[in-house]
Amino acid sequence: MPQTAIPYHFLRGGTSRGPYFRREDLPGDREMLARVLVSVVGSGHKLNIDGLGGGAAVTTKVAMLSRSEQPGADIDYFFAQVSVEDGQVDFKPTCGNILSGVGPAAIEMGLMPAQDGQTRVRIHAVNTGAMIEAVVATPGGAVEYEGDAAIDGVPGTAAPVYLNFMDVVGSSCGSLLPTGRARDVIGGIEVTCMDVAMPVVIARAADFGLTGYESAEEIDANRDFYARMEPIRVEAGRLMGMGEVSNSVTPKFGLLAKPRAGGTVTARYFMPRACHPSMAVTGAQCLASCVLTPGTAAEGLFTQPEGNPALVVIEHPSGAIDVTVDYENGPDGFRLNSAGLLRTARLLARGEAFVPASVWTRG
Numbered sequence: 001m002p003q004t005a006i007p008y009h010f011l012r013g014g015t016s017r018g019p020y021f022r023r024e025d026l027p028g029d030r031e032m033l034a035r036v037l038v039s040v041v042g043s044g045h046k047l048n049i050d051g052l053g054g055g056a057a058v059t060t061k062v063a064m065l066s067r068s069e070q071p072g073a074d075i076d077y078f079f080a081q082v083s084v085e086d087g088q089v090d091f092k093p094t095c096g097n098i099l100s101g102v103g104p105a106a107i108e109m110g111l112m113p114a115q116d117g118q119t120r121v122r123i124h125a126v127n128t129g130a131m132i133e134a135v136v137a138t139p140g141g142a143v144e145y146e147g148d149a150a151i152d153g154v155p156g157t158a159a160p161v162y163l164n165f166m167d168v169v170g171s172s173c174g175s176l177l178p179t180g181r182a183r184d185v186i187g188g189i190e191v192t193c194m195d196v197a198m199p200v201v202i203a204r205a206a207d208f209g210l211t212g213y214e215s216a217e218e219i220d221a222n223r224d225f226y227a228r229m230e231p232i233r234v235e236a237g238r239l240m241g242m243g244e245v246s247n248s249v250t251p252k253f254g255l256l257a258k259p260r261a262g263g264t265v266t267a268r269y270f271m272p273r274a275c276h277p278s279m280a281v282t283g284a285q286c287l288a289s290c291v292l293t294p295g296t297a298a299e300g301l302f303t304q305p306e307g308n309p310a311l312v313v314i315e316h317p318s319g320a321i322d323v324t325v326d327y328e329n330g331p332d333g334f335r336l337n338s339a340g341l342l343r344t345a346r347l348l349a350r351g352e353a354f355v356p357a358s359v360w361t362r363g
Contacts, residue, residue: 068122128197204257
């Protein structure tokens, strides 16, 4: 029996990569969709040897695109995080790095017409409801991938993709501080539970006996840290109103320390069972908001950024990421108006991905 062919584009978006599909080319049923994505990625083997994944959480991500019917949006972006080894698919979160490739992919797929010079793509993140504007370089009406923009965690330079995030506060839990407090104590550790673009549980590295400057590999080898962190994350998820999160990748977890390379703060971000080799775009917005919100776990670790919009520079294992935050700190607390980031993307391949007919056959 022949395999089922699925058209796809394969892009690096920011510091992640994965297949980008038209939503209409995949099963509508969520359970069958998960089975197809597990097969496409090759989840179930640490190297994803029988699929397109790369054996790490940043290379087992999937984007599914369609024209949007949402007011003010051009493209619907539906994201899936496929696990590396255990055959699980999480449709709850979104991914800002993969989002970097949504504008280029939508143009390449014919879902969005390109303008001469720059094309603004208004994106509706289906998983969270957030609205993002992506500005893509399109000289002559075609996507430009080569350029002078550099982002830490990716070799070389490429054409910039500018992302402007709006309406991301409380996108998963309904409020900036889902527990109602700037700090909670869980398992003897002070944490801030915050929901900006991504729900994240944020603590100080020193409270776990870490410097915060360890490499991703050094932290991943420290299984005692994960054994202590995971129960805190799970309990925080409950307190944030997210229910039982043991089998979910959200909330994520972040550790903060003082900067040592001229940035605003140092961070290590967890996905959550491995340390991100650089920094998630969504996580960066949440960590930047934690820095700017009075009374959080970040207090005392940084010098307050000047001006508004404020530039928050987050040092991470591969370098740093800049987040430009337009915000207010008034009587009602912190208010995020928008967050802007510069990313890059590159089309790596396109064609057909194949799944066994025993997994899925089009009706």
